[in-house]
Amino acid sequence: MGCSWFSCRKSGGKPSEVDGEIAAIDNVKIYKYKEIRQATDDFNSLNKIGEGGFGSVYKGNLKDGKIAAIKVLSAESRQGVREFLTEINVISEIQHDNLVKLYGCCVEGNHRILVYNYLENNSLDKTLLAGGYTRSGILFDWSTRANICVGIAKGLAFLHEEVRPHIIHRDIKASNILLDKDLSPKISDFGLARLMPPNMTHVSTRVAGTIGYLAPEYAVRGQLTRKADIYSFGVLLMEIVSGRSNKNTRLPTEYQYLLERAWELFERNELVDLVDSGLNGVFDAEEACRYLKIGLLCTQDSPKLRPTMSTVVRLLTGEKDIDYKKISRPGLISDFMDMKVRGPVETKPEEVNRHSYTNPSSSSNASSNSGTRDNSNAYSSGASSAYAGNTFSSTI
Numbered sequence: 001m002g003c004s005w006f007s008c009r010k011s012g013g014k015p016s017e018v019d020g021e022i023a024a025i026d027n028v029k030i031y032k033y034k035e036i037r038q039a040t041d042d043f044n045s046l047n048k049i050g051e052g053g054f055g056s057v058y059k060g061n062l063k064d065g066k067i068a069a070i071k072v073l074s075a076e077s078r079q080g081v082r083e084f085l086t087e088i089n090v091i092s093e094i095q096h097d098n099l100v101k102l103y104g105c106c107v108e109g110n111h112r113i114l115v116y117n118y119l120e121n122n123s124l125d126k127t128l129l130a131g132g133y134t135r136s137g138i139l140f141d142w143s144t145r146a147n148i149c150v151g152i153a154k155g156l157a158f159l160h161e162e163v164r165p166h167i168i169h170r171d172i173k174a175s176n177i178l179l180d181k182d183l184s185p186k187i188s189d190f191g192l193a194r195l196m197p198p199n200m201t202h203v204s205t206r207v208a209g210t211i212g213y214l215a216p217e218y219a220v221r222g223q224l225t226r227k228a229d230i231y232s233f234g235v236l237l238m239e240i241v242s243g244r245s246n247k248n249t250r251l252p253t254e255y256q257y258l259l260e261r262a263w264e265l266f267e268r269n270e271l272v273d274l275v276d277s278g279l280n281g282v283f284d285a286e287e288a289c290r291y292l293k294i295g296l297l298c299t300q301d302s303p304k305l306r307p308t309m310s311t312v313v314r315l316l317t318g319e320k321d322i323d324y325k326k327i328s329r330p331g332l333i334s335d336f337m338d339m340k341v342r343g344p345v346e347t348k349p350e351e352v353n354r355h356s357y358t359n360p361s362s363s364s365n366a367s368s369n370s371g372t373r374d375n376s377n378a379y380s381s382g383a384s385s386a387y388a389g390n391t392f393s394s395t396i
């Protein structure tokens with residue numbers, strides 16, 4: 001019965017144990033390690049589709065005929081069975097059209113494996129940002145891109161505003177946006193931070209890979225609110241419209257950072273120049289520039305000024321207008337490589353300076369913001385201390 005659906009509502013969401021074996025958990029399918037091995041042809045490297053901060057990902061064929069993305073969590077992510085399953089149970093209950101579906105997991109011995117719905121058209125970093133049509137064969141025309149942006153915004157608005165307790169994704173980036181056969185976007189890896197043992201503070205390498213998406217107040221001060229996700233979304237939005245990564249060292253120095261470039265063009269009223277030339281001029285210029293401006297709104301230095309995700313959805317769809325004059329400079333972090341992730345308590349003001357938190361906006365803005373929490377979201381102090389380990393349920 002290893003691969004049947006378990007349902008155990010009476011257990012109140014907690015896994016029930018029989019003679020030390022996991023017998024049941026709400027909604028979550030428990031896979032035998034043997035089935036996972038068979039599905040991936042013994043983790044054959046030919047079936048490996050990715051390697052991320054949490055471990056390796058394989059494509060696999062499950063016994064029931066489904067194709068799955070199988071994420072083998074690294075040793076660091078090993079939690080006790082009970083805690084692991086409790087978290088998995090929470091994640092598996094979160095379902096939305098724009099979120100990747102978790103089929104189940106495997107928790108035999110030391111193994112901690114997640115089994116997800118496999119998305120046919122890969123992630124945005126390996127398709128759109130890796131050369132678009134020429135590389136992936138996927139035609140990212142303007143309406144496809146607009147649809148992807150709105151879908152991601154809806155998925156994130158759902159995590160932020162509808163799920164209780166709210167979920168901060170913390171790792172919104174192009175590789176966590178997967179596309180199904182119809183190019184509808186699905187956000188992946190939400191809730192993964194919950195699977196990290198609370199004492200695991202060494203997340204700096206994981207964060208380093210995605211630093212271009214990190215909101216300054218989160219990267220430097222460990223101030224984690226939904227507004228940090230909204231910043232990352234803003235970066236992603238600009239990547240989708242421009243068809244380039246947030247950082248591109250092959251470009252001339254002054255063009256390397258997408259946000260800097262976007263701000264410069266915005267000030268000159270030439271944002272349209274940032275729209276992907278791969279669209280061959282076939283796009284709705286008003287809409288594309290609006291999207292870029294929404295990206296700028298989301299990446300403003302002051303978290304309070306960034307809109308909520310439900311507002312972003314309405315801005316994208318044109319149900320709500322933007323007051324362009326109010327957009328302030330994006331918050332940027334430089335000196336990426338040396339940055340160490342640390343808890344906010346130990347971060348002294350002089351260290352903030354050393355880490356080159358460049359705040360290009362007015363100094364009054366900076367001082368009113370520093371050391372305070374993002375009141376617009378009014379998270380508890382647990383939110384920021386959760387920075388290095390649990391990044392998930394830091395909401396009230």
Ligand SMILES: Nc1ncnc2c1ncn2[C@@H]1O[C@H](COP(=O)(O)OP(=O)(O)O)[C@@H](O)[C@H]1O
Pocket residue numbers: 049050051052053054055056057069071100116117118119120122123126175176178188189
């Ligand atoms: N559900 C999925 N369907 C298809 N491909 C996936 C899926 N999940 C992950 N991948 C692929 O595996 C890669 C690595 O994923 P992951 O381990 O989450 O690392 P990261 O998101 O940090 O790049 C992704 O970039 C994507 O190409």
Ligand SMILES: [Mg+2]
Pocket residue numbers: 052175176188189
């Ligand atoms: Mg991922």
